[in-house]
Amino acid sequence: MFGTSHFDVFRWPRLVNGTLRSALGTFVTSMVMPGLVMYCYGEEQNFYTYDSTANNYLYGRQAMPANQAWKRHDCYQLGSTQYFNMPLGKALIGCKDDWNALDHFDPISPTRRFFAQFNFLCTTYPELQDGFSLTELGNWTIFIERPGAGGVPSQIGLWSISRSAIPNTPIPTQTLNETHSGTVWLFMILNATRTWEFDCDGPEWISSPYQAGTVVRNVLWPYENYTLQESLSPSFNDGNAPYFGCMGNIGMDAYEFKVLILEP
Incomplete structure (x- = not known):
């Protein structure tokens, strides 16, 4: 079983070019490597917020239902003791993004459709x-x-x-x-x-x-x-x-x- 991220400590969309990197990583685990693919919830929605309470555990278990808390948490400024020179992107301005307060059960999210295409190709x-x-x-x-x-x-x-x-x-x-x-x-x-x-x-x-x-x-x-x-x-x-x-x-x-x- 192969995966590329984890909702507790790492989500690619937080980084510069993060969604592209996530897609490439999932291509490797889906198309290249024999075996099972591991998806963590929220990958298909491009979750990217932190809870902004610690820099040694980059907690990102963002809620799927609509709420204001995760939007308020995210304009992350603490850096990281785990990852050197981490190129943060969207995570720096997440508190200004109204999308973070919305419902995230989006069946037509571009990344979800991309992952679905990978799965379709595997069945074909x-x-x-x-x-x-x-x-x-x-x-x-x-x-x-x-x-x-x-x-x-x-x-x-x-x-x-x-x-x-x-x-x-x-x-x-x-x-x-x-x-x-x-x-x-x-x-x-x-x-x-x-x-x-x-x-x-x-x-x-x-x-x-x-x-x-x-x-x-x-x-x-x-x-x-x-x-x-x-x-x-x-x-x-x-x-x-x-x-x-x-x-x-x-x-x-x-x-x-x-x-x-x-x-x-």
Whole structure:
């Protein structure tokens, strides 16, 4: 079971770009990692207030029914002894936001609908729900050291990852019989907007689990298609065609991710 936050000590929407970070984290726990997804109540509503009584326990169990208390509490100014240089955003001005005093049983909250889309994709593509073969095809990343990290580096950039059933070799291990079963190809990126472009004949080509010439579609908005170019890597590992497909270039916004499948 994997989750990204907890209502007692951490909620992403409190931070600068917090809802984007929350969506990316939930993408990882929903689409990338095999297993169960853990949601904490209020994540789907983008709760972000603190109770403003302590800086060593950032309590945020905001009420779902309408009330004035949590609005009055939040214009948080105490900082944090748990998280170094925490980039607080909305939590600094929450007492000026009338939304915090309202009822929060909102079935059409954008984040709730986003999480629902993840769950729908898992029921549509069985490799996302039950595929236990998680393969990193490549990464185009750098390491940075954040202030207060104690010398532990953070890896940021672009990843190419596939999800599928465990291969039936040398003995049958996992079979997905549903209509859409196969391989789903996933991309992730962190905190930069850029276009990634590499020579498909070079060593840094953006690899895919599909053959060259294949058209793949992003099943998340804006539902764009890509035609995979030919690489120098034989898909049957025999030195001959057909070759694995290569993504010649791809543009990604900050904290964006894609789920790519074979075009039906």
